[in-house]
Amino acid sequence: MAGVTLNEVKKRFGAFEVIHGASLEVNDGEFIVFVGPSGCGKSTLLRMIAGLEDISGGEIGIGGKVVNDVEPADRGTAMVFQSYALYPHMNVRQNLSFGLRMNGNPREDTERRVRHAAEILRITELLDRRPRQLSGGQRQRVAIGRAIVREPEVFLFDEPLSNLDAELRVQMRVEIAKLHAELGTTMIYVTHDQTEAMTLADRIVVLRDGRIEQIGRPLDLYDDPANRFVAGFLGSPKMNFLEAEVVASGSTGATLALLNHQGAKLTIPVANAVSGGERVVVGIRPEHFREAGKGDCNLQLDVDVVEHLGSTSYVYANTNSPEQLIVQREEQQGRLDTLNVSIPSARVYLFDQAGKRLQ
Structure with missing residues (x-):
């Protein structure tokens, strides 16, 4: 496991700056949620931590090491995307093991990791099915399992529940909370849904227009918002x-x-x-x-x-x-x-x- 540090991190596209000097310390084993309206920069910030976006300024640290120039595969992170991105011609077992096999991981260890992930997510009986034979919730479990088998130091979730219906969203929120409790691994989760943020996070990072408006525990932000934006964003119905x-x-x-x-x-x-x-x-x-x-x-x-x-x-x-x-x-x-x-x-x-x- 590892903590994550952002020190005055910036992102520019040409002359346009979309992340304005974000600073944050994520503790080892903490569940942090980035929340904010569409276009506030939360997914961009997550992708910079993963190494999928270059940073224009500042430093990103994982496990006490600066990773600005470290390749995504070597950062000790695993990312779960909004789209499941499963290979339709492979069964669940093959989808879970694909990344490990491509990296030359020993077969016995790969099988162990796949079994372990399947047991955690309760998808052992689905290992021989193809993605088209799975429900949306089952597909999302497989996508999460693909991250688990990598045994990362940090899990990164980019709006993983946005394609699910309301009932499945609630169910998967509970599953992700249980997963964090079981693994104890650092997790950073992006959502525009403040209900997800309030129910999942140890701490919430509220973003607006590429700036961090406030950081704190869910009920602290709800009861003691720093400004009108935070007060109006957290709470359903709104203030x-x-x-x-x-x-x-x-x-x-x-x-x-x-x-x-x-x-x-x-x-x-x-x-x-x-x-x-x-x-x-x-x-x-x-x-x-x-x-x-x-x-x-x-x-x-x-x-x-x-x-x-x-x-x-x-x-x-x-x-x-x-x-x-x-x-x-x-x-x-x-x-x-x-x-x-x-x-x-x-x-x-x-x-x-x-x-x-x-x-």
């Missing part, structure tokens, strides 16, 4: 954002008028972080709304849509503005035209207009 204006500010807190809610006022303890007349953005997660009268600022919302999800409902409310509020409630039966809720000041996040976290 609500309300435009507000500071109407009073002092040493004990600030009073805000919510601009699209008839000037409803909310007082929060920000201790001189804002000044009167300043425009700010209030953030509150759907599950943090309270019943009317049980918080610090009451709102009446016009309901657009209610999503029923068993014991929980999500109410989507129209505010006659670009804001659409999402409120989590216990299962809501019957037609609902309006909803009265209250915002508890202790659950509020505050951001300036540029997205910097104030509270």
